[in-house]
Amino acid sequence: MKIAILSNGPGNYSTKRLKEEAKLRGHEVTVVKYKECYASIEQNNPTVSYQGVDLSKFDAIIPRIASYMTKYGTAIVRQLEMQGVYTTSSSIAISRSRDKLRSLQLLAKSGIGIPKTVVSRNTTDIDDLLNHLGGMPVIIKLARGTHGNGVVLAETKKAAKSVLQAFYLTNDDGTNILLQEFIEESAGTDIRAFVVGSRVIASMKRQSLDDDFRSNLHKGGEGTIVKLTDEEKKIAVKSAKAMGLNIAGVDLMRSARGPLILEVNASPGFGIEKVTGRNVAGAIIEYVEQNAKRRNKKDKVGA
């Protein structure tokens, strides 16, 4: 097959691994820097070109869209979808995963456990909101943050109010702000389940190394291999499905009331391969082989 990996970083570990596995399995593979693609939007003739080559000749694309380039990246993926090119992740599923509020709404609607969350633009009834969450401390997060940036732990009501006011001030209507119950039992740790199709193919526990409550590897967190319960596996797969994603990094916390989903990532990192020894890239290429022959499935999430 002719496979294109849409990635702006040909040197990224994930990109290199996907390329390597695709080649190993006998495919012709090209890394396409989507930031250098251009889309020509014409009546009945939408095309996407990269270095003069029309991308519709590919049998499958594997988008690895960076969060800072979601709009452009998903526009390129969308245009290829409209041309009937098979993609492992649909543009709409990538977009929805980049918004934590939208994601949590979809997860909750599917009956998946999430930390109690409220969203508001109103600074006057903060006390009410905080009480609704069950008291202090609370987590405050930007709906479009990544890598642990934009996630704050507020220990007191006073702190929560100042953080919220500062966030509201600097965020006209750009991004929503979520207030979330602090899952204390799990502070400083979370679990990443890597879902491909209907299976969890690798899982790791992440632990912050200092006393940070955030366990992101980008924040210096450390990953160790962890075995998931059947219930956790089921919820991880269900979460990916709720988002319309075939490939997903599902982040969950083990809480006193069971697994709670924090977020679902559409371009999860492959560092998990080094932690678990699992061949994540190979599993993705295998998934492409099994699914690219069919057309893109219609997105049924509906939001």
Ligand SMILES: Nc1ncnc2c1ncn2[C@@H]1O[C@H](COP(=O)(O)OP(=O)(O)O)[C@@H](O)[C@H]1O
């Ligand atoms: N409600 C919460 N309770 C306790 N810890 C949390 C909570 N929400 C997030 N965290 C911690 O902060 C980290 C980053 O939060 P997350 O929502 O995943 O944002 P990001 O997209 O920036 O990774 C999580 O991996 C987790 O360790």
Ligand SMILES: [Mg+2]
């Ligand atoms: Mg996260």
